[in-house]
Amino acid sequence: MTPILVAITGIGSVSPYGPLAGLIPPCSTPEPESITAWPTPALRRAFLVKPFRPASVVPGLKTRRLDRLSAWALVASSLALQDAGIDLGQPEPEPEKFDRARIAVVFGTGFGCAELTEAFYQSAAVNGWRGTDPSPFPEGLANSPASHVALWHGLRGPNITVGSKGVAGESALIQAASLLRHGQADLAIVLAGDTLTRAIYEWYEAAGLLSPACYNAEALPVSLPEAGDSVPSAFMPSEGVVALVLEPAGRRQARAYAHFNSGRWVAGGQPVQTIRQMLGDSIPSLIICGSGSPCANGSTIALAREISGTNVAVVPPQIVPPQIVPPNPVAAGLPDTGAFLHLILVLSSRPRGGQALLLGTSGSGTSVNRGFAALLLELPRS
């Protein structure tokens, strides 16, 4: 394998911040919304994507029969390509630069197209298994969003959907970079995201994972916990999709938000030892604690503090210090796929250049069975 640096040259997102190309404007702070999409016994809140017409953002896009996850993936990928300055319009785009047969799509998701999966069960509940509605079945497959991205943009390279507890986004990014490094693709659109559905929300509720702020109008905590403080294990669910454009650094004259240097992603073992081994002589000045399952937030911060020296800024997943980005727990509301949103929130705050470690964990047990992902990024000087 040729050791190449992989650049993030485009960002697109559909999140409670709205559909956006590039970074998130300063002072954007979504408020939790009351859930109205399904009947609730009393007030229930979450960070929700405000309904919008995908074709108003990406002209010509038809999403009526699609799961919202697929629709958002289409919008986010289009915005990311636009942000990267890549025009995939008809006919074949700039053949000397981009061959559609060599553009990969890698999508990380925890739950896949849960909305249409629930619709298919609803159809079975009403009509029996012999009378189900055919339309939600193929569209409910977990790989539908990635395949729609390929179909819309005409991308014939590898098309992969991955799921990994707590670290699906990080896993997607590592595997997309691997495709580039092995020469199996020249460019990759890597996405991560989930939708919030009734069954998912009520599962969190039944499991006792919802923050008290989901049930009343109280604000979520915004202060940075001191070392030793307990970090709340409950959370407010969120939804959205973030797309990143990855390409080998220096392949063309393009702005890079960050460069992906190396990554490790494992389901257990000795995280501190493994991450220090990966870092070698590198000393990140910033550790961004990505998503991780809600009950793993504490262990993510503990791990970050164990790795970091005293001069390293640690951005926790749920409670973001105001001096780094506006206080917002939106990214932490995506247990498996919030890392990308967290990353772009931090990039939006224009951190000083240097190295940053994007860290996510899954599981809350001892270090041996604590899964984690660690991505070393090089940030350009702003």
Added chain:
Amino acid sequence: MNDPRKTIVVTGIGVVSPYGIGMDRLQSGMLSGKSCLAPSKDLYPGFAGSTAHVASLPLAAKDNQPRYSRSDRLAMVAARDAVRNFDCEGAASRESAVGVLMASTVAGLSEIDPAIAQDPAAWFRNGDGLLRAASYPPAHVADAVGDDLGFCGPRCAISAACASSAMAIALAANLLLDGAAPMMLAGGSDALCPFTLSGFNSLQALDPDPCRPFDQNRKGLNLGEGAAVLVLETLDAAMARNATVLAVLRGWAMTNDAFHSTAPHQQGRGLADCMRLAMEMAGASSDDIGYVNAHGTGTPLNDVAETHAYETAFRSRTRPVPVSSTKSYFGHCLGAAGALEAAITIMAVRCGALLPTLRLTDPIESPFVNWLRGEVQRQPLPLAMSVSAGFGGSNAALIFGKSESGKNAFRNSESGNGLA
């Protein structure tokens, strides 16, 4: 010989199929020409057509918890079968970093019933609903395998519809070359359940009779269930632990049709590209491929598109390429199909046995394809290819070859994998 640090080899195969547990059951069943397809109505009243199910799925009592779906349990049994010859104690530290990439399209859907859609909260409160629903994400299958075996390396689910587990094998090979783990378990697992039967029934994709892939009178697919797990490592690592090499993964590729969300590209463009890329990686010409284990679902659209793909990829051959679909034996196992067919392809390479497609009496006409039918053909098979495709335009191709000479060459009768 290629660089052993960059050569990916298969050192273990675990299988749960409708023939039973293990490669020996699969091999003896298939070589005897036995079909496992049986009327669906026996298990799923109201559904016509045929399915193939795993009749017995033994697990120790401690494993028989509701938090494990049937797909989880199929995967765990296959994974245990794949690693049963390991000296885990002697290599504990190394093997603890083993990675697990498991594909599934069903995962925990088999544990959930339609009542969840009407009142999820009530369904979760009812008995073990909360635990059963927790097995819903595809990643749960990989976690079940990894936790069961105590493997802590990279772990994730791969979803690419019916190409999922072939892609899991390809991606695991990439991760090994990246040095992300010393060894990878890669495969797929899918259980039969009303959800998928209903889905394919609603699409009118099921053949009411036992399926007839590549036959001009084919009417659709049959569903099956099962799991297969390959143990992959570099040749260098396999030699270091004196492991038996069952096959070499010589080439792999993944593409997408970018044509339609459910239908394949009519000329098989993406699949043909995929086979070409895999042959390029293997350094093989189209004449070098001695057998192709086809995707061959038996649906009208797939089989024609796939035939066109073979005509493109193998047009330069001097003789028609031998092709068969082993879905005619035990149906389409969805997310497990690619891994099961990879195991069958390895079996073909090791035995020099080219399995025929069952019930193929009037094949699609093609001057470039030698449709295998009738009796098992015996011939040396240096290289064979397994191809997979799925909804969403996903394609994957894997090329397996014999191990080259030396200590790690095949030891047919000693492997214990039933691959003699």
